[in-house]
Amino acid sequence: MPAPxxxxxxxxxxxxxxxxxxxxxxxxxxxxxxxxxxxxxxxxLFSFEWLLPDGRIKSAAELSETERPRREAVEAAxxxxxxxxxxxxxxxxxxxxxxxxGRATFLTLVAHGLTTIPVHIPKANEADFKKFRV
Numbered sequence: 001m002p003a004p005x006x007x008x009x010x011x012x013x014x015x016x017x018x019x020x021x022x023x024x025x026x027x028x029x030x031x032x033x034x035x036x037x038x039x040x041x042x043x044x045l046f047s048f049e050w051l052l053p054d055g056r057i058k059s060a061a062e063l064s065e066t067e068r069p070r071r072e073a074v075e076a077a078x079x080x081x082x083x084x085x086x087x088x089x090x091x092x093x094x095x096x097x098x099x100x101x102g103r104a105t106f107l108t109l110v111a112h113g114l115t116t117i118p119v120h121i122p123k124a125n126e127a128d129f130k131k132f133r134v
Contacts, residue, residue: 012109013083019101020088020120027120029086031134034110034117037089040132043096050107057111070104078112088120091128 020027041047042055049067050058060071077084087102099106102119109117116134 011081012078013081014086014118015083017085017088017101017120020086026122027088028123028126029118029120030129031116031118032089032129032132033134034106034115036132037097037106038110040097041099043094044092044098045094046098046103050103057107067104071108074104074108078108084109086118086120089125089129089132090122091125095128097132 020029038055042051049064052058052062060068060075063071074084076082084105085102087106088100089106090098090100092098106117106119121129
């Protein structure tokens with residue numbers, strides 16, 4: 001399968017994730033450097049679902065039957081220029097970035113070459129995300 005077409009940030013529209021929208025006092029919006037986030041998220045106990053051993057993001061064909069439809073839904077939204085929910089990031093128990101809601105969105109956009117992505121983070125993690133911000 002060929003690499004996904006490069007997606008330009010100017011072509012994307014983001015909406016508030018329902019998780020964060022329901023608790024505006026708990027979340028803040030930031031823009032993150034995807035390379036720094038991916039380096040940290042690679043340490044996640046869940047990264048194997050989307051990453052190959054060398055750290056590359058799996059193609060849709062390489063994803064499990066559970067994850068493939070999520071990737072395909074994001075690809076369809078990109079193709080039809082639909083707004084995407086901002087992913088929700090946090091800091092996990094091992095002090096690495098964890099991708100909560102919107103994992104398929106975040107990883108599909110990284111696979112498309114985005115180097116920055118707007119996200120929601122818990123206000124309590126604001127200091128922890130200084131090194132990931134743009």
